[in-house]
Amino acid sequence: MSGLTTIAVRAARSAGDFLLRTGERLHELRVEQKGPNDFVSDADREAERRIVEIIHRSYPDHAILGEEGGAQGDSTARWIIDPLDGTTNYLHAFPWFAVSIALEIQGRLEVGVIYDPTRNELFVAERGQGARLDDRRLRVSQHGKLAGAMIGTGFPFKSVDHLDAYTETFKAVSREGCAVRRAGSAALDLAYVAAGRFDGFWELGLEKWDIAAGVLLIQEAGGAVTDIRGGDRFMATGNVVGGNLRVHQALLDTIKSHLGDDLRA
Incomplete structure (x- = not known):
């Protein structure tokens, strides 16, 4: 160390x-x-x-x-x-x-x-x-699809402008047959992805201090973290998707069509 x-x-x-x-x-x-x-x-x-x-x-x-x-x-x-x-x-x-x-x-x-x-x-x-x-x-999980996955999330309680878009993504992810959990600490949710306890995570409107440590944990545990477009601007936007490689991609594919133009931009 x-x-x-x-x-x-x-x-x-x-x-x-x-x-x-x-x-x-x-x-x-x-x-x-x-x-x-x-x-x-x-x-x-x-x-x-x-x-x-x-x-x-x-x-x-x-x-x-x-x-x-x-x-x-x-x-x-x-x-x-x-x-x-x-x-x-x-x-x-x-x-x-x-x-x-x-x-x-x-x-x-x-x-x-x-x-x-x-x-x-x-x-x-x-x-x-x-x-x-x-x-x-730590290693991220090996679960390969959203069906049967355990996914962490958080409601955009500070960014009510995102609430409608988030609700649509929540519906879309839930319909894939996965278990969605919201406990109230993005940092711990990200740490749980790194530990393989969650298979993936997404949330909108987070701050740098909410995600910085958890992002590195997931990356070093073999997972992926991006913004909701699949890019690397998550620290700037606060819109985060993370998970093992396959679940991360499945989350992106599921939620991106349900986001408004302001969130896709």
Whole structure:
């Protein structure tokens, strides 16, 4: 494990352990609404502060892009941080949330870490070194078609303009005979694709911090991630399709005819 990855793991565990402790007194948290169905709590902010502190202790010149703190610094090395992916779940004591940390160097993802503190599962990817869950090497599933597949997704609750298009894609995928699951943390959904627990995933309107670490995990586990046109603009658009190679292509083929012109463009 490289020094950069070691720092990412240390930061993720620190934030995750803090979230678990704080989760025992949720009634004391101050919660604010950032937008429709979009909440932030003191726990999100403090978890991000701890992550940034650990990173800057070793790499003070590195830039930060955090969900809560926004963009900080100017460097070719940038950490992309979601300190609590699944805030609404967390605030309701629903145990499906994670810490997501990625490192991008000169625009290319190099490290991805997703930590599920509830299950004490640590997903780690390094470019060219594969992906691991704790000490086990990860590979995407071998399921070859949508029928019988387990597919993760998320509703575009922050981007209501996408809701009609998303609903049509949901209908189309569901008709293929697969099981579709929506639990509320895109980071964990992507990690589960890398681990072969989900065969595929799609969602519209995500942010960079939601997907950066999970994208690298899937790629290093032998899978594919694209935007909904099959291109590489997923970090810019937030419209993501991922999975093992065959399910990824089947998802693309199924959903693309149900998208509006604004999403195809």
